Amino acid sequence: MNNRKISLVILISAIWLTLCSQILLAQEAAPPTGTKFDYHWFDTNRLNVFITLAIVFSAILWFIARAKKGKSLFIRRIAGLDAIEEAVGRATEMGKSVLYIPGIHDMNDIQTVASMIILGNVAKTIARYDIPLIVPIRQPFVVPVAEEAVRQGYLSAGRPDAFMKDNIRFISDEQFAYAAAVNGIMLRERPAANLLLGSFYAESLLLAETGASTGAIQVAGTANIHQLPFFVVACDYTLIGEELFAASAYLSREPKLLGSLKGSDLAKALIVLAIIIGTILETIGVKWFTKLFVVQ
Amino acid sequence: MGAFLTLGIISFLYKDNPWYKFCEALFVGISAGYWFCTVFWSQFVAKLWDNIYPTAGQPRQYVYLVGGILGLMMLLRLVPKIGWFSRWPLAFVVGGTAGAYLIGYALSNGMKQVKSTILPLWVSGNLNATVGNIILVVGTFCGLIYFFFSKEQKGTYGKVAKLGIFFLMITFGASFGYTVMARMSLLIGRMDFLFGTWLGLIK
Amino acid sequence: MRKEVPLIITFLAGAFFIADYFIPHTGFSDLAAKINGWAIIVLAASYILGVLNILRINYGRVAKREKDWILKLILVLCMFFMLGAGIFGGITEGTLFDWFFVNTFTPMQATMFALLAFYIASAAFRAFRVRTVQAALLAITAVLVMIGRVPIGETIWKSFPDFTEWIMNVPQLAGKRAILIGAALGAIATGLKVITGLERTYMGQD
Numbered sequence: 273m274n275n276r277k278i279s280l281v282i283l284i285s286a287i288w289l290t291l292c293s294q295i296l297l298a299q300e301a302a303p304p305t306g307t308k309f310d311y312h313w314f315d316t317n318r319l320n321v322f323i324t325l326a327i328v329f330s331a332i333l334w335f336i337a338r339a340k341k342g343k344s345l346f347i348r349r350i351a352g353l354d355a356i357e358e359a360v361g362r363a364t365e366m367g368k369s370v371l372y373i374p375g376i377h378d379m380n381d382i383q384t385v386a387s388m389i390i391l392g393n394v395a396k397t398i399a400r401y402d403i404p405l406i407v408p409i410r411q412p413f414v415v416p417v418a419e420e421a422v423r424q425g426y427l428s429a430g431r432p433d434a435f436m437k438d439n440i441r442f443i444s445d446e447q448f449a450y451a452a453a454v455n456g457i458m459l460r461e462r463p464a465a466n467l468l469l470g471s472f473y474a475e476s477l478l479l480a481e482t483g484a485s486t487g488a489i490q491v492a493g494t495a496n497i498h499q500l501p502f503f504v505v506a507c508d509y510t511l512i513g514e515e516l517f518a519a520s521a522y523l524s525r526e527p528k529l530l531g532s533l534k535g536s537d538l539a540k541a542l543i544v545l546a547i548i549i550g551t552i553l554e555t556i557g558v559k560w561f562t563k564l565f566v567v568q
Numbered sequence: 569m570g571a572f573l574t575l576g577i578i579s580f581l582y583k584d585n586p587w588y589k590f591c592e593a594l595f596v597g598i599s600a601g602y603w604f605c606t607v608f609w610s611q612f613v614a615k616l617w618d619n620i621y622p623t624a625g626q627p628r629q630y631v632y633l634v635g636g637i638l639g640l641m642m643l644l645r646l647v648p649k650i651g652w653f654s655r656w657p658l659a660f661v662v663g664g665t666a667g668a669y670l671i672g673y674a675l676s677n678g679m680k681q682v683k684s685t686i687l688p689l690w691v692s693g694n695l696n697a698t699v700g701n702i703i704l705v706v707g708t709f710c711g712l713i714y715f716f717f718s719k720e721q722k723g724t725y726g727k728v729a730k731l732g733i734f735f736l737m738i739t740f741g742a743s744f745g746y747t748v749m750a751r752m753s754l755l756i757g758r759m760d761f762l763f764g765t766w767l768g769l770i771k
Numbered sequence: 772m773r774k775e776v777p778l779i780i781t782f783l784a785g786a787f788f789i790a791d792y793f794i795p796h797t798g799f800s801d802l803a804a805k806i807n808g809w810a811i812i813v814l815a816a817s818y819i820l821g822v823l824n825i826l827r828i829n830y831g832r833v834a835k836r837e838k839d840w841i842l843k844l845i846l847v848l849c850m851f852f853m854l855g856a857g858i859f860g861g862i863t864e865g866t867l868f869d870w871f872f873v874n875t876f877t878p879m880q881a882t883m884f885a886l887l888a889f890y891i892a893s894a895a896f897r898a899f900r901v902r903t904v905q906a907a908l909l910a911i912t913a914v915l916v917m918i919g920r921v922p923i924g925e926t927i928w929k930s931f932p933d934f935t936e937w938i939m940n941v942p943q944l945a946g947k948r949a950i951l952i953g954a955a956l957g958a959i960a961t962g963l964k965v966i967t968g969l970e971r972t973y974m975g976q977d
Binding site: 570576593645662681743 | 947
Binding site: 277280285288292308310311313315321322325328378380383385386392411412415416417421423425438440441445448449451452474477480484497501504505512516518524529532535543 | 894
């Protein structure tokens with residue numbers, strides 16, 4: 273970091289801290305009547321969560337650091353993610369568009385954040401083939417994020433001129449009006465590939481079934497368990513839960529992002545180990561280990 | 569009007585047609601306007617205006633102006649030269665979401681589920697519970713093995729992962745079957761409106 | 772300024788909301804609620820962009836008299852009608868805005884929701900065209916759960932409802948937990964990458 277960047281960090285941190293402290297001081301000076309004011313700065317009942325998060329963060333950051341040093345990292349094939357490229361390829365062959373549906377939640381859902389990251393990677397692939405990428409959006413705040421992600425994808429592919437802003441379409445905040453309009457796009461613009469990646473609810477079935485009826489190749493993914501069965505049934509490939517979050521690393525193949533996948537796997541191994549140890553202890557009547565996972 | 573629009577939407581089941589297209593345009597237009605107004609009154613006015621100009625006796629909370637400024641920055645996207653300012657509120661919302669959701673997922677999807685999975689594999693005098701617990705622990709274990717990305721799914725490890733997929737399929741099947749009945753009751757509700765409330769054929 | 776400031780803001784906002792969970796200090800919680808309020812205001816402001824986006828996209832189509840341009844015009848007119856009614860007349864019960872909501876919006880919303888019954892029938896047809904062992908498992912479990920939830924299930928076998936309950940509480944739950952735990956780790960990793968600035972595709976970098 274150069275001096276300019278350091279001073280910028282200090283400046284913004286100072287603004288933030290000043291603002292926070294001012295509000296806190298004002299609050300302490302005149303606590304709301306009738307409520308008990310808590311002056312503690314750490315909730316010791318949540319120490320177990322703190323330690324668990326610290327372990328998971330360390331595992332992820334450690335592998336990211338390893339990846340940055342150039343260590344080779346093996347990641348197995350994930351069929352659903354390979355299918356995204358296959359779907360784009362098919363759309364190219366047919367000279368038709370790709371429809372990317374980023375779920376119905378706002379940016380205050382981490383699945384939408386993950387979906388926007390995938391969108392950037394998908395845009396990069398699509399930009400090379402010169403086919404339209406249509407992104408219908410339910411939440412207005414997602415529109416600028418999608419625009420940035422797609423523009424960046426086209427820019428990375430060296431095709432900024434091919435970026436079409438009008439294909440990032442805000443539809444309506446109403447869940448079923450959105451579904452009705454997207455169904456319309458599927459039937460009238462006939463995209464060759466539908467990618468449904470993000471947070472979905474009841475509209476998942478309407479979208480996936482309409483898409484299937486048009487004969488488009490469909491790749492779906494969500495972490496919302498109740499919608500996964502519909503995707504499994506109506507789509508060609510489905511990314512289940514964690515696979516959705518793994519997509520950005522897998523598609524970009526960037527070492528530091530692949531490192532985070534490895535870190536995540538290490539954390540998963542520790543969880544499996546904790547379940548095994550805990551189960552053995554519970555079976556012989558030892559309870560304290562299980563209590564480590566109680567959250568307040 | 570309700571019946572005309574209901575039938576228009578249902579006509580989509582036959583095929584895409586002008587009646588449905590009209591209803592779709594109406595639905596999208598009205599709902600876009602509806603949500604804008606709802607958000608305007610319940611979020612923008614309630615959070616910004618009402619905190620800065622509160623009812624008599626309440627203190628003014630100028631801290632909410634920061635939200636107003638961030639909102640204004642969002643609108644700077646409309647001015648290409650300074651549009652990059654909109655990345656600040658964007659970063660604020662995305663960063664905040666990442667932090668809040670990270671905690672939410674760690675608690676409800678992570679630790680709570682791990683705690684619930686740690687079960688005794690032998691429940692004295694209760695064979696049902698014993699078998700149930702064993703299946704639950706083994707199923708969760710195999711399912712987690714499926715989600716490992718660092719290892720090729722081959723040999724014994726691959727078989728365990730495959731068993732994990734079987735458990736996932738049972739989960740999807742059960743969830744699917746469970747939802748079918750709920751969806752049917754929705755259809756019955758709309759048919760009741762058409763044939764009962766509107767046509768009066770059902771009493 | 773264009774690259775660094777958003778990254779710093781992302782980090783500070785993310786770290787703040789993580790800290791909020793561990794800090795019970797009343798003043799801090801109150802501050803978190805206020806900062807959450809900022810986010811609500813920002814999200815609300817983005818609706819202006821949304822309306823302008825609808826206008827821009829549909830105006831072009833209407834102006835060029837593209838296919839179905841008349842429907843696009845209806846869409847925009849309906850939107851402006853509701854905007855006018857809601858902003859100038861209010862959104863409370865008994866207003867014009869409310870009348871349109873009850874008589875147009877609600878039936879269409881309910882009908883779209885009801886269409887799910889037809890779609891689920893079509894999805895079931897797809898699900899029962901069993902081609903693999905995995906698909907068979909999904910279909911068989913779905914049938915068992917469906918039968919167990921209707922009276923005929925109990926007629927076939929007295930313990931059918933209990934068996935369905937067992938499926939929901941044991942093998943179904945096992946798979947569900949694996950997905951939930953996996954998704955938790957995925958969300959944590961994604962959140963961490965966003966907060967630390969390792970992942971910033973969504974923000975653009977030019």
